[in-house]
Amino acid sequence: MNKRMSVNRRFIFIYIRQLLFVGMLLLTLILTVLFVAFDKLNKLEQERDFAKSGLPMLMNSLSEKDGKITFDPELLDQVREQGGWLQLINERNQVIADFETPDDLPSQYNPGELTSYWTRERPFPYGLYVWIQERKGNLYTLIYGVNNPIAQMKRTLLQSVELKNGKIQITGSLAAQISQLSGWVQVINAEGLEIASYHKPADGPSQYAVHDIILRTQYPERYASQLESVFDPATGNTWLVHLPIQNDASGAPQDPYLAMIYVFVISLCILLGIIIILLAIIALWYGHRFGTPILHMIDWLKHLAQGRFMEPVDRKGYARSMNRSGRMKRRFQTYAEMIDSLHYLTESLQKNELIRKQLETTREEWIAGVSHDLKTPLSSIMGYAHVLESNAYEWRQEEIQEFACIIREKSFHMDEMIDDLNLTYRLNNHAVPMQKVEIEMNEFIGKMVLQMQQHPQHEQRQIQFVPAAQPIYYPVDVKYFRRILENLLANAQLHNPPDTHIQVMMAIEEDGAFRIEIQDKGLGMDEATVDRLFERYYRGTPTENLHQGTGLGMAIARQLVHEHDGHIEVESQVGVGTTISLLFRQSTCFQEMKVQLS
Incomplete structure (x- = not known):
């Protein structure tokens, strides 16, 4: 463990050192390109509006030697190109330096004269721009003028x-x-x-x-x-x-802005080009240095995707990440956690494949059972239809009605099994549309239990309903939620003696959820049956022992509970009875809360 941590620290240090170097190099390149770009943009700005950007630079370039004032020659060339002129005025309003000055300009300004020209209170044939700055203890006023025919x-x-x-x-x-x-x-x-x-x-x-x-x-x-x-x-x-x-x-x-945009785009393209080239070189080096383990893991995943649940091996048959002694190779230790995860995934897939094969076997057995269940009523239907078709005997009207009743019951049973099979596959693919409405659960379940008690098929069954102390409102699809309770109650009745007492209880949890419990004091189930109770292809009772049921009822009930954002649990003990609990936590709302909100 300590060795692995040491390798990881060294790997992190290498990455940090290399990233710092790359970062410093990129920063230097960025600053260089930005400096060149800003210098070019500054020159373009001077060409576009020399009065705003050029006058401060002119004032900063002012120098005095032997009583003569000079400016930067390149800036003076720009003044000439712009068709402008310059005058430098001292604190006594005297012109002490000029450049390309027209003959009609004064050599000294009265205190308010220049201001009147600059604010256009008095006519002046030139556009004026003024920059005032202190240089070496002296206050200078730099005037820049351009011909203004308008x-x-x-x-x-x-x-x-x-x-x-x-x-x-x-x-x-x-x-x-x-x-x-x-x-x-x-x-x-x-x-x-x-x-x-x-x-x-x-x-x-x-x-x-x-x-x-x-x-x-x-x-x-x-x-x-x-x-x-x-x-x-x-x-x-x-x-x-x-x-x-x-x-x-x-x-x-x-259009001065087009030139600026052009400079910006060119600078950005150069910068991006340099960054791309640099990153490409670094990527090639990293790929060569650290890519081998990653390629191995990718190859491993491809093996898993193809159904080969084992780590790829070299020519000699050894796992590529391991040496002959079974220890992880040095260059793979950096990715030790990922290698371990792949080993765990491989083992899990191997187990899942075994479970899948067992499920296939169970499904085939279930299909054989369902086929037997379908064949039995189908044989009865075919037999009675053949009897009715035969002319060997003239049947009385009462006998014909009895045969028709048997055929109808067998047909209904077959239709029920087909519907269950279709519903369980639709639920498995989330293809059942739910039309949920908010209802009061105590009233809904109470009416349903009462209907089952009054049904002739269940008149000998003892079913009791215990409502919750408070109203419970919850959004459900009435049709499918009824199917949940019918399947659970039918299961409790079919697998227990006729005199078994069944109780349906509603209760509110402390966290705001509510629970529906279906308890029976019947035969109970062993642990193996409880574990497989909700499997789609499992039926705890042999098919020949029952005339009803498809083995899908409990699986359908669980899937419908999940569709209603609920959870189902089973507790059972042989000879004691069974308790099935439905817990719903989401979207619950009680009547007292509604009253407060209203």
């Missing part, structure tokens, strides 16, 4: 457009500028409906709500178009200027 159009829009006869007329240089930039103009009324348009594309909207204008102004990337609006208080109309976002070389609008 803002210039907005300033002169009302002076350059006119609405006549439902058409927009544009004068001055605005018309040429709109045409050059593939822009278009709309005028909408107070309800947001288009009155007229100029160079409007076919897919352009003709109606706007307040939120439409706000969203198109604040998030132009969503609509691939910039929008500026000018309200004309004289007419109550609103003028809209649209400019498409810069197109790429193919003429299609740029």
Whole structure:
């Protein structure tokens, strides 16, 4: 035992060490791929929106040497590619450094001047972005500007457009500028409906709500178009200027998110490819090192599936997991628990096969008995039918009725045996539909016992019913639950003398379950009969001793009890009597509980 534990510890240590190595390697690969991917995404973000991602990096790259301020050359190249410009302002509002600055920009700003430009309170021909940061004790303001033609159009829009006869007329240089930039103009009324348009594309909207204008102004990337609006208080109309976002070389609008998705997908594919290759190598090694015992166990299971209930052997006839001395081989000791389980399973299957063969023998004997039982009434039916058919004697009407009655009784007995056989197979395959309804069990069983007492066949039998102290409600299929009690009571009557006292009692258990007990003070049964009482092909009394019964009644009763979520037990002693108990635990509900809930 200690040796096995030592092997398991070593095996666990090997696995942990190898998994840690693989984990560290995978973590390194993941971090490397993520670093490269994020670096690429950061560059794409700079290209998409340099103002948000590039300005902090520009400020962090600021350096001063010999009174000259410089920035990262690669970032400055991106500023040039974006068509922008830079100004760096110190705490005294002076421009101390610039890059690609247009001539119309001031070299010094008044305290509120830059703010008015940035908030668009005053017209400004450029889009402005500001980043403020402290560097080495000095507070700097970095201004990034880009050419904003739509803002210039907005300033002169009302002076350059006119609405006549439902058409927009544009004068001055605005018309040429709109045409050059593939822009278009709309005028909408107070309800947001288009009155007229100029160079409007076919897919352009003709109606706007307040939120439409706000969203198109604040998030132009969503609509691939910039929008500026000018309200004309004289007419109550609103003028809209649209400019498409810069197109790429193919003429299609740029979608910055597609490039990011592409980088993400490529990075993920590379990462997954590396992981798959690495795992494949590890799997091959593990398969070579630890797979032999597993393959042996799989082969063993195949043997069991094919009905060969023994461990596979090698060429010399020895079990593959054992050496010649009968001890488990070293490489199989890691899987000792599984090997032991397979040994136990093999032994169990061997025993089950023996039981199956015994069951086949018992079933054949039972079939022979049932055939005998069927042949006896069938012979009577054939005999009386032959007698009635014969012209050798003229039968009286009373004799014909007597023969017919015998034929009917024999036919009914045969039909009953066939029905029992059919029902037991349907129950065994769970093919009997249950139509359960909740009933009060004391009343139901009491009526049934009373009916049996009043039946002429049982009028000499002593059957007593003792109900429970409280009402018991339980969902049952009335037809099949009646069959349970009929089979059990019939068994108690058929196998005991006529004067045997039979008692049916109901009782409520402490845990909320209820019990039905059928007691008789009859002959009782020995232990062997009790053990086989519910077998489908067993009949404790020889067939020639009874004119009724198929040997299936008790098996059917047990299966029907299980279908009602119950459990059946038998206690018997020769010369003392028999007690059969039915216990039902699920879905019970008493009347007092119902009253409380209601």
